[in-house]
Each structure stands twice: as C-alpha cells, then as structure tokens.
Amino acid sequence: MGDDNIANNPGRRAVRRGAWSAIDQTPLYTARRLAQMSTSPDELQLAQEALRLGDREMDLAFAAAVSEANCTRPY
Numbered sequence: 001m002g003d004d005n006i007a008n009n010p011g012r013r014a015v016r017r018g019a020w021s022a023i024d025q026t027p028l029y030t031a032r033r034l035a036q037m038s039t040s041p042d043e044l045q046l047a048q049e050a051l052r053l054g055d056r057e058m059d060l061a062f063a064a065a066v067s068e069a070n071c072t073r074p075y
Contacts, residue, residue: 023061028054 031054035047 022065023058025058027057030054 028051031047031050035044035051038044038047
C-alpha cells in the first residue's frame with residue numbers, strides 16, 4: 001500500500017513503515033472532529049454519544065480482528 005492510501009482512508013494509519021492497521025478508525029476520528037464543532041448543550045450531548053458509539057465500534061472491530069487472526073493462524 002502506498003502513501004496515497006493514507007489520504008484516501010485517514011482512519012487507517014501506519015503502524016510502522018510498510019504496515020497498516022487492520023482496524024478502520026474513521027468513525028472514531030469523525031466523531032472526534034464533530035465533537036469539537038458542537039455549540040449547544042444538545043449538540044454536545046449528541047457528540048458525546050457519537051464518541052461513545054465510535055469507541056464501541058473500535059472495540060468491536062478490534063475483537064473481530066483478534067478472533068479472525070486466531071482462526072487463521074497456523075497450528
């Protein structure tokens with residue numbers, strides 16, 4: 001994967017040169033950006049919920065990746 005993939009999918013970040021995170025972090029990053037734009041108490045409450053859900057989605061994606069890795073590892 002080349003450097004242009006970072007621009008096309010900012011949620012995937014380089015772990016080390018040549019390696020990429022298997023977890024798409026875009027929903028969490030988007031929620032963080034939107035939370036910074038909230039201007040009213042109602043918007044802040046919704047932004048906090050979006051952050052909670054984005055964090056939960058990351059947890060589930062990580063658990064799924066671990067499960068998949070365990071199923072595909074050689075014995």
